[in-house]
Amino acid sequence: MVPVSFAPLPFAGHDMSLADGRALYWPAERTVLVADLHLEKGSWYAQRGQMLPPYDSRATLERLADIVEASGARRVITLGDNFHDDAGALRLEPFAKGMLEGLIRSLDFVWITGNHDEQMARSFGGAVMQELDLGGIVLRHEARPGELRHELSGHFHPKLRVQVRNRVIARPCAVIGRMAKGDGERMILPAFGAYTGGMDAAAPEIRAALHPAKTLEALVPAKGQIARFGLSRTPA
Numbered sequence: 001m002v003p004v005s006f007a008p009l010p011f012a013g014h015d016m017s018l019a020d021g022r023a024l025y026w027p028a029e030r031t032v033l034v035a036d037l038h039l040e041k042g043s044w045y046a047q048r049g050q051m052l053p054p055y056d057s058r059a060t061l062e063r064l065a066d067i068v069e070a071s072g073a074r075r076v077i078t079l080g081d082n083f084h085d086d087a088g089a090l091r092l093e094p095f096a097k098g099m100l101e102g103l104i105r106s107l108d109f110v111w112i113t114g115n116h117d118e119q120m121a122r123s124f125g126g127a128v129m130q131e132l133d134l135g136g137i138v139l140r141h142e143a144r145p146g147e148l149r150h151e152l153s154g155h156f157h158p159k160l161r162v163q164v165r166n167r168v169i170a171r172p173c174a175v176i177g178r179m180a181k182g183d184g185e186r187m188i189l190p191a192f193g194a195y196t197g198g199m200d201a202a203a204p205e206i207r208a209a210l211h212p213a214k215t216l217e218a219l220v221p222a223k224g225q226i227a228r229f230g231l232s233r234t235p236a
Contacts, residue, residue, distance in 0.1 A: 002063075004070035007221035011176070012137050012150035012185045019067045021221045022172055022192050024152070029135065032067055035079035035154025036114070038193035039096070040088035057096035059194040065103060076107050077132070079154040079189060080114025080141025089124070100124055114141035114155060143188055143209035150184035156206050157191035159198030160218040160229060173220045175201050175231070177213030186210055202231045 006017040006025060017025045024033040039057040068076065083089050092100065101124060103109065109126030131140035138147070142155040160173040172190035179185070188206065191198065199206065201218040210216060216231040 002066050004067050005221060005224065007224055007226050009226055011187060014135060018174065018221050018226065019071065022190050023067050024189060025071045025073065030074040031077055032071060032073045033077050033079060033152065034064060034192040035189040036081045036157060036191035036193055036196055037078060038081055038196050039083045040091045056194040057092060060192065061096055061099040074108060077110040077139060078112055079139060080112050082111055112139060112141055143186060145209055145211045147186065148179060148183045151186040154189050156188055157196050157198045158188055158201040158206060160201050160220055171220050172198060173201055173218040175206055176217050176219060177210035178215045179213055186213065
């Protein structure tokens with residue numbers, strides 16, 4: 001098992017942690033939450049003539065298994081775009097298929113669907129739904145503008161771009177939006193999949209999705225803690 005780092009992250013009144021900077025672990029629920037696995041993205045590109053190493057699903061599921069083992073989680077909830085397209089579940093190579101089936105057999109597994117996989121073409125088990133309310137937090141794929149409740153979502157693959165010594169470094173990050181006093185906190189998780197790209201955390205699309213947040217922050221783990229970057233301007 002590859003070592004997994006956990007950085008404490010209070011959210012919506014609950015004690016949670018960012019696991020390896022890409023997943024959220026909720027100890028009270030013994031739940032790992034991940035967004036945008038995009039399994040079989042490599043094979044989707046291969047069908048279109050762009051040959052990528054066909055191991056992205058395997059790498060993604062190995063990372064998920066490591067976090068589950070390190071955390072002692074009993075449940076996994078995905079936040080949509082689990083496969084890169086609706087037919088991705090049919091293309092899953094045998095080794096990755098066995099890994100996924102093993103995870104589902106050993107865990108309470110919940111699939112929340114996204115815009116890439118609204119109709120999952122193959123059932124591997126577990127529950128499939130469009131959104132879920134857990135502990136007062138709405139779990140869905142894409143943040144809903146105007147939402148005032150606590151919300152956790154994915155979809156945008158946020159990345160923080162920071163200039164360090166004349167170099168621009170990009171790292172996956174979570175983005176948290178805070179509303180007016182008395183309203184909910186909302187967080188967009190980074191993409192978990194091996195081949196996923198990213199959108200600048202300060203992009204207008206992310207700001208619009210988290211409207212009417214009063215403040216936005218990008219969150220990245222740093223030596224076991226969370227580093228916070230205000231997104232009122234480009235961080236430097």
